[in-house]
Amino acid sequence: MGQVLWRIARNQQFQQEYSEQGYLPRECGRRTAAAADNVNHHRQGQGGIDIYQLLKARKSKEEQGFIDLEMLPPELSITILSYLNATDLCLASCVWQDLGKDEYLWQGQCKSTWGHCSIYNRRLPSEFSYRKLYMQLDEGSLTFNGNPNEGIEYFMSKGILNDHPEEVAKFIFYTRTLNWKMLRIYLDERRDVLDELVTLHNFSNQFLPNALREFFRHIHAPEERGEYLETLITKFSHRFCACNPALVREVGLSPDAVNVLCYSLILLSIDLSSPHVKNKMSKREFIRNTRRAAQNISEDFVGHLYDNIYLIGHVAAS
Known part of the structure; x- marks a missing residue:
């Protein structure tokens, strides 16, 4: 019944528009409107809603445009x-200046x-501006992605970061705008920051x-095996x-x-994902090879x- 009423109301609206423009005879439009009015009158008598009036109200609201936020x-x-986002908020501030510059938003x-x-x-001074801070954070991130050491020095010079490995590690851990290649270079040089960054991970249960994937999402693995990869896996294992x-x-x-299982998982990931390896390692082969290196681990767990x-x-996919 609701769909029928909706179609009648829409037809009445179309009939009126077309009759006004001369596309339909006026008599046809009057008959359609009369039928719709009868249905609407019956619907209102039952305590329902006048669908045609709702459509008219909706059309009038659409003609009014957007609501002024002020x-x-x-x-x-x-x-x-x-x-x-920040770009759209800057555009909005051109229309609603006071609202677009609100400190809570920035x-x-x-x-x-x-x-x-x-x-x-x-404790921030009264003249402090989060909008200005956003610009500085964005500038510092771009600087970091070009030169990691200069980026961190920029943050410290602006008072955004304290010169302490734990503070730098927390900043890296909770930021997603830093280039992972530059981050890898920085952490390879700053092992003190790397130690603090590892302790921020919680691998409980x-x-x-899955834990190794999460670890490599924050601290990307090097492309080749070497001393840095061994350091990462050792720290992860502990x-x-x-x-x-x-x-x-x-x-x-x-x-x-x-440590042994991590290397086994990395090698298995390469074996199964590489298109150059035609003969993929089977589950039985993986269990046998891993059990040789880690004899105390059960076959079910390795399986x-x-x-x-x-x-x-892959556990270390970028």
């Missing part, structure tokens, strides 16, 4: 603008992109391949065991065993590792 309560206007822009900065925890003491007891894991790589993919 006419709304400030809390509602700020909430609407909070869904914009504070959200800063913290959504750069989750941790030392300056967030300080995570399956080993952190994984520290976060999962129950698993260490039940499965018999140790940092050395996790689950193989299944995870086979179904989900």
Whole structure:
């Protein structure tokens, strides 16, 4: 019944528009309008809603255009603008100057992109501007992506970061705008920052391949095997065991065993994902090869590792 009423109302609207423009005889338009009025009158008698009136109201609202945000309560206007990114917010400030420059909005822009900065925890002066801070953070990130050391020095010179490995590690951990290649170069040089960055990861109750993927999403693995990759896997192995003491007891894991399993997972990932390898490693072969290096690990556990790589993919994909 609702669909029928809607179609009649729409037909009445079309008939009126077309009759006004001379496309339909007036008599035909009057008959259609009369039928629609009867249905609407019957619908209103039953306590329903006049669909035709709703359509007219909707059309009149569409003709009025967008609502002026300055006419709304400030809390509602700020909430609407909070869904914009920084570029769109700057454009909005050209129309709604006071709303577009609101400090609350720019504070959200800063913290959504750069989750941790030392300056967030300080008592800020009354003339402090989060909009200006956003510009500085953006400038510093671009500088970092060109030269990591200069980028960090820029943040420190502006008072955005404290000169402490833990603060720098938190900034890196909660920021997603830094180029991963430059980040890899910086962490290879700053092992003190790397140590703090590893401790920020929580691998509790995570399956080993999934934890390794999360680790390499924040700290990208080098393209070739070398001393830096060995350092990363060693640090990951100790952190994984520290976060999962129950698993260490039940499965018999140790940092050395996790170290061996990590290399096995990386090699298996390359074997299964590389188009140049025609004869892929089977599950039986993986279990046999891994058990030779880590004898205390059960075959079932190693088999689950193989299944995870086979179904989900590479543990160190960029």
